[in-house]
Amino acid sequence: MKVTYLSQAGRLGGAEISLLEILASLKRSEPGWELSLVAPGDGLLVSRARALGIPTTVLPFPAVLARLGEPPQGAGVRAGLGRLGRLPHLAWAAASYGRRLRRLLATAHPQIVHANGLKMHLLGAWARPLDSALVWHVHDYIGPRRTTARLLRRYAGRCDAVVANSRSVADDVRSVLGDRVNISTIYNAVDLRRFAPTGPVLDLDALAGFPRAEPGTVKVGLVATFARWKGHGRFLEALAKLPGTPAVRGYVIGAPIYETDGSQRSLEELRRLARDLGISARVGFTGFVEKPASAMRALDIVVHASTEPEPFGLVIAESMACGRAVIAVQAGGAAEIIDDEVTALALRPGDSSHLAACIARLAADPALRARLAQAASASAAARFDSRHLASKLVPLYRGLVSDN
Ligand code: GLC
Numbered sequence: 001m002k003v004t005y006l007s008q009a010g011r012l013g014g015a016e017i018s019l020l021e022i023l024a025s026l027k028r029s030e031p032g033w034e035l036s037l038v039a040p041g042d043g044l045l046v047s048r049a050r051a052l053g054i055p056t057t058v059l060p061f062p063a064v065l066a067r068l069g070e071p072p073q074g075a076g077v078r079a080g081l082g083r084l085g086r087l088p089h090l091a092w093a094a095a096s097y098g099r100r101l102r103r104l105l106a107t108a109h110p111q112i113v114h115a116n117g118l119k120m121h122l123l124g125a126w127a128r129p130l131d132s133a134l135v136w137h138v139h140d141y142i143g144p145r146r147t148t149a150r151l152l153r154r155y156a157g158r159c160d161a162v163v164a165n166s167r168s169v170a171d172d173v174r175s176v177l178g179d180r181v182n183i184s185t186i187y188n189a190v191d192l193r194r195f196a197p198t199g200p201v202l203d204l205d206a207l208a209g210f211p212r213a214e215p216g217t218v219k220v221g222l223v224a225t226f227a228r229w230k231g232h233g234r235f236l237e238a239l240a241k242l243p244g245t246p247a248v249r250g251y252v253i254g255a256p257i258y259e260t261d262g263s264q265r266s267l268e269e270l271r272r273l274a275r276d277l278g279i280s281a282r283v284g285f286t287g288f289v290e291k292p293a294s295a296m297r298a299l300d301i302v303v304h305a306s307t308e309p310e311p312f313g314l315v316i317a318e319s320m321a322c323g324r325a326v327i328a329v330q331a332g333g334a335a336e337i338i339d340d341e342v343t344a345l346a347l348r349p350g351d352s353s354h355l356a357a358c359i360a361r362l363a364a365d366p367a368l369r370a371r372l373a374q375a376a377s378a379s380a381a382a383r384f385d386s387r388h389l390a391s392k393l394v395p396l397y398r399g400l401v402s403d404n
Pocket of ligand 1: 140311
C-alpha cells in the first residue's frame with residue numbers, strides 16, 4: 001500500500017504530533033507499506049518523520065498561504081480568510097501551489113492521500129490523482145469557521161473518508177457535511193514510552209531564568225502553543241487569585257508556533273499580562289520545549305484552560321500518560337478524555353475563579369494529586385496506545401482501496 005500524507009505545517013503542533021504517531025504506528029505494523037510525507041515548511045515534523053525513515057518532501061507554502069487561517073467565530077481574532085484585499089493574490093498562490101502538489105502526487109501516485117489540516121484538505125481535493133482515495137483527517141471544528149465550512153462542503157464530493165479526532169469533532173463534521181461522507185472517530189495516540197510517569201525531568205526554573213523554587217513549592221503549568229484560545233489569560237488570572245499558601249509557582253510552557261495571521265499571542269503580551277496581574281515573580285515562561293514529557297514530569301499539576309471547546313486536547317492525554325494531576329476544561333473532545341474526580345478535575349470553560357479553586361485544592365492535597373495521577377496514567381495507557389492507530393487505519397485504507 002502507498003500512502004502520502006499532506007501536512008499543513010512543518011512545525012510540531014498537536015495535529016502534527018498526531019501525524020507522527022500515525023507514521024510510527026503504521027511503520028511498525030505494516031513495514032512493507034510505502035509511506036511518504038509532504039510538508040509546507042521545515043521543522044521538527046520534517047526532521048522527526050525523516051528520522052522514522054519516511055521520505056519527506058518540503059514543498060514550501062507561499063507566505064500568503066502560510067499565513068492564511070480562519071479562526072473559529074467568537075475566538076476574538078480579526079485576521080483570517082475574510083481579508084478581501086488579498087483574495088486575488090491568495091487565489092493565485094493556492095492555484096500555483098495546487099499545481100505543484102498535483103505534479104508531485106502524480107509522480108508518487110499513492111493509493112491513499114491522507115490530508116492533515118484544513119488547508120491541506122482543500123489542496124488535497126484539487127491535487128490528488130483521480131484514482132487515489134482522499135482522506136480528510138480533521139483536527140479542528142469546522143462549523144464555527146464559515147468560509148472553511150463552505151469550501152469543504154463544496155469539495156466534499158472528492159473526499160472518500162473523514163477521520164475525526166473525537167466524537168465531538170465527528171458530530172461537527174456531520175453537521176457541516178451531512179451524511180454524504182463516511183466519518184470515523186479515531187482518537188489520537190500518545191507515545192507511551194516517552195510520555196511515562198518516570199523519565200528525564202526538565203529544570204523549568206532554569207529555562208524560565210528563575211532561582212530554583214523552595215522545596216515544597218507546588219509547580220503548576222500550562223503546556224500549549226500560544227493560540228489565543230488556549231486560555232493563557234485565564235491561567236494567569238487564576239494564579240493571581242491563589243491564596244499565599246501552599247506556595248505555588250506557575251509555568252507557561254510553549255511558544256507561538258503557527259504562522260497563521262493573528263492566531264497567536266506573543267510572549268511580550270503574556271509577560272505584560274503577568275506584570276499587570278502582579279504575578280511576574282510567581283510565573284515563569286520557559287519558551288518552546290522540544291521534549292514536552294520532561295516538562296510535564298517537572299510539574300505537579302498540568303492545567304488545560306482552553307476558552308473554546310478543545311477538539312481533542314493532546315496535551316491532556318500526554319499529561320495523563322505522564323502520571324500528572326490534570327485540570328482540564330470539560331468541553332468539546334476534551335470532555336471525552338477525562339473522567340471528573342477520577343482521572344482529572346473538570347473545569348468550567350473560561351472560569352478563572354474555578355480554575356484557581358481547582359489549583360488550590362490540588363496544591364493543598366498531595367494524596368488527591370497522587371490518586372488522580374495514578375488513575376490518569378492507567379486510563380491513558382489503555383486508551384491512547386499508538387497501536388490503536390494502525391488497527392483502525394489499516395482496515396479503513398484497505399476498504400477505500402478496494403472500493404476504488
Ligand atoms: C488540534 C486540536 C487539538 C488536538 C490536536 C490533535 O491541534 O486543536 O485539540 O489535540 O489537533 O488532534
